[in-house]
Amino acid sequence: MNAAASSGGAALADASLVEPVSLVEHFLAHPPDGFEARVLRGGVPYFVAPFDLLTTADDALRRRVQGLPGYGWWQRALRWRAGFVGTTVSEYAVLPADLDVPAFVDALMRGPAREHALLIVKDLPQESPLLAPRHNAVARRLGDALVARGCVLLEGQALAWLPIEFADADGWLHSLSASRRKDLRRKLRARAELDIRSIATGAACFDDDAVVDAYYALYDAVYAQSEIHFDRLSRAFFAAVLRDAASRGLVFEYRHGDTLLGFNLCYVAGDALVDKYIGLRYPQAREFNLYFVSWAHNLDEACRRGLRRYIAGWTDPTIKAYLGARFTLTRHAVYLRNPLLRVLLRRISGLFESDSHWQEDSGAADRPGS
Numbered sequence: 001m002n003a004a005a006s007s008g009g010a011a012l013a014d015a016s017l018v019e020p021v022s023l024v025e026h027f028l029a030h031p032p033d034g035f036e037a038r039v040l041r042g043g044v045p046y047f048v049a050p051f052d053l054l055t056t057a058d059d060a061l062r063r064r065v066q067g068l069p070g071y072g073w074w075q076r077a078l079r080w081r082a083g084f085v086g087t088t089v090s091e092y093a094v095l096p097a098d099l100d101v102p103a104f105v106d107a108l109m110r111g112p113a114r115e116h117a118l119l120i121v122k123d124l125p126q127e128s129p130l131l132a133p134r135h136n137a138v139a140r141r142l143g144d145a146l147v148a149r150g151c152v153l154l155e156g157q158a159l160a161w162l163p164i165e166f167a168d169a170d171g172w173l174h175s176l177s178a179s180r181r182k183d184l185r186r187k188l189r190a191r192a193e194l195d196i197r198s199i200a201t202g203a204a205c206f207d208d209d210a211v212v213d214a215y216y217a218l219y220d221a222v223y224a225q226s227e228i229h230f231d232r233l234s235r236a237f238f239a240a241v242l243r244d245a246a247s248r249g250l251v252f253e254y255r256h257g258d259t260l261l262g263f264n265l266c267y268v269a270g271d272a273l274v275d276k277y278i279g280l281r282y283p284q285a286r287e288f289n290l291y292f293v294s295w296a297h298n299l300d301e302a303c304r305r306g307l308r309r310y311i312a313g314w315t316d317p318t319i320k321a322y323l324g325a326r327f328t329l330t331r332h333a334v335y336l337r338n339p340l341l342r343v344l345l346r347r348i349s350g351l352f353e354s355d356s357h358w359q360e361d362s363g364a365a366d367r368p369g370s
Contacts, residue, residue: 012043014097016125016135017090018311019267019274020247027089030237037087041107042099044085049231051082051118083112086122088231089276091159091311092330093123095142097134105145113335121146121333123156128328130161130272130311146333156330160312160320168303169296176324184323187289188296194288195255196297201265202245212239215263218279225282226315233277241265252297254290262290266298272309273302295323 012021024045031037037047085108086093113119124139125131147153166172173181205211216235223232241249247267254262262280266273275298280290295312302310312320317327 012094012096014134016092016095016097016131016139017269018092018130018272019090019269019276020249022244022247023089023241023267023276024087024094026237026240026244027087030234030240032088032231032233032237035231040085040112041104042096044096044099044104045087045090045094046112047084047087048081048116049084051084051120051230081116082118082120083116084120084122085112086120089233089237091123091274091313092125092128092131092135093121093139093142095135095138097132097138099138099142101138101141101145105142105149109149109335113337117337119335119337121151123330124333126329126331128159130159130309130328143331143333146335149335151333151335154332154334156332157314158317158327158329159314160317160325160327162299162310162312162323162325164299164302164308164310166299166303169300171303172296172299172324180322184292184296187292190288190290191293191296193256194261194293195253197253197255198301199251199253200245201242201247201249201251206239206242209239212242214260215242215279218260218262218281219277220279221282222278222280250301252294252301254288254294256284256288259284261285261288262294264294264298266301268305268307271307272311273298273305273307274311275313291319292323 012024015021017024028037028039028045031047032049035047035049037045040046108119108121121142124143125136127136127140143153162172166175173184176184199205212235216238219233219238241247242251242265248269250266250268252264252266253260254264260281261284262278264275265277266275268274278294285291299310312325317325321327
């Protein structure tokens with residue numbers, strides 16, 4: 001582990017994390033492809049990466065822009081090298097509870113905000129039910145301070161989570177409507193045909209590079225079919241997290257015969273089971289409904305361990321709402337070095353808040369799916 005990762009971890013003993021701090025340390029030591037990572041004042045993680053300006057745009061705006069004459073030639077102009085406060089492996093911006101907000105913002109505006117045309121302080125929680133009040137408070141103070149220095153606050157992604165208010169996955173099914181229960185029971189029949197194994201991170205099997213390669217290939221298959229390609233986690237990162245015995249990670253393997261159809265890497269953190277990474281073999285994963293099977297298995301595991309919450313991540317909010325998830329939004333503080341572009345962003349900011357629009361349309365904010 002490099003010095004930046006080590007010093008960052010030491011500073012984050014009481015930070016706004018729902019996952020183990022070791023994930024952040026591994027991110028700093030092994031950043032995604034094309035990323036540069038380091039720590040800022042207070043141990044706050046920071047990275048620089050190529051960023052497509054249409055990444056968070058709503059579908060209508062993206063289609064309009066992509067339909068403009070010559071888009072294939074000038075689309076590169078929409079990819080900027082941007083600075084980001086945060087990580088892509090933590091659900092929230094990683095902020096120590098005792099962060100000196102004025103000093104941090106001053107250093108940020110004197111350094112990264114001048115170095116890059118675009119600076120994003122990503123994933124600031126909005127009174128998250130998953131964090132302690134002191135962590136929500138520091139995020140609130142930071143957001144206010146950034147706005148005072150010219151940043152624009154945009155609504156971020158919808159983080160899915162589910163309180164464990166049932167004894168097992170059967171109890172979860174009974175909390176859903178009759179039509180959903182019928183549909184999901186049909187999908188979950190595939191569970192009986194699968195061999196599901198639980199392996200702790202740090203197990204001897206992960207010392208074998210061939211095992212890590214197999215897992216990484218399945219992760220890469222999911223990444224390849226994703227709509228948004230921002231952070232392609234490195235093979236070195238996966239090797240590090242799979243070999244980290246202290247992180248309390250759990251890998252659930254899904255096999256049919258001798259074939260590994262998929263895996264799901266989760267963490268026991270406090271009173272929560274945190275779902276972080278999935279790898280799938282297509283098309284078999286769809287044929288066996290692994291997305292739904294893994295959801296039910298994770299809930300059973302959380303119940304068995306006496307945990308109180310299941311934290312299911314950012315992607316696929318429509319499906320997760322169907323599965324009964326609740327949602328809590330984040331905010332991104334965005335700073336454009338060009339003052340004219342800052343004025344423009346304030347006027348069109350709503351076009352870059354697609355998850356917020358989805359949540360308003362679905363009425364899914366912090367309530368169970370109906």
